[in-house]
Amino acid sequence: MSDEPTNLPTFAQYRLRFCVEESFLDLKSNGFNLEASRLGDQFALSQLCGVIALTMLFLVLQGVQVVASGNGRRVDAHWNRGMSYLKLGWNWIRLAITQQWKIQVYPFLSSLPDPQPAIASKQQQNDSFKREFTVLSRFPAS
Template identity: 90%
Template sequence: MSDEPTNLQTFAQYRLRFQVKESFLDLKSNGFNLEASRLRDKFALSQLCGVIALTMLFLVLQGMNVLLSGKHRRVDAHWNRGMSYLKLGWNWIRLAITQQWKIQVYPFLSSLPDPQPAIASKRQQNDAFEREFIVLSRFPAS
């Protein structure tokens, strides 16, 4: 619910909002379990957040490397990419450690559009192709 008028920009803003929620999920229960640190000191908490930020960057770069090298199916059960770059990188590092593989990191983040956006299900893929919005300026007569 919102007091703002609904238009295509509203949907774009909500899409960005859900991406932020996924990042918070990675920081909390789905990944780094930041709340379990129980740190109260501002300096210690900022240091931990810095380490987590660098780790997240490393994992995203690793995930991009896994995808671009065509190896994502080893850690992602989806036919197309169904995981975030961070999750791909996280799962790849775990696998690489257990298999004693050499870890290579993609050297930079690209500003180009995502070559293969994450789509976790066929329904989600179909919805992306069928999405159409009509903005009404008034309610239709019933």
């Protein structure tokens, strides 16, 4: 629901919102399980959120580097990138620890557009090509 007019820019904004929802999923059940901390103290919770934010940045940097270096298939079984950069980084760190690889720290993210957006399945990729929207300026007569 929204009080915004329904037009193509509105759909573009909604698409961006879904990217944010993935981040919430990483904070919750798909990653850090933040709700399980059951912290009641505001200061302790803010400290935990700060540590999680830094950890997320580190893992995203790792995930971006994994894709840029062509090693994505080592930690993501999808033909196309099917995981968030955070999950790719998390899997890469886990693999690096078990394989006793040196873990590099990458200092920045590129400002270039995402070269390989995440697509979890071929069905999702096919559906993205089928979406078309028509903006009506008035309701048709019934």
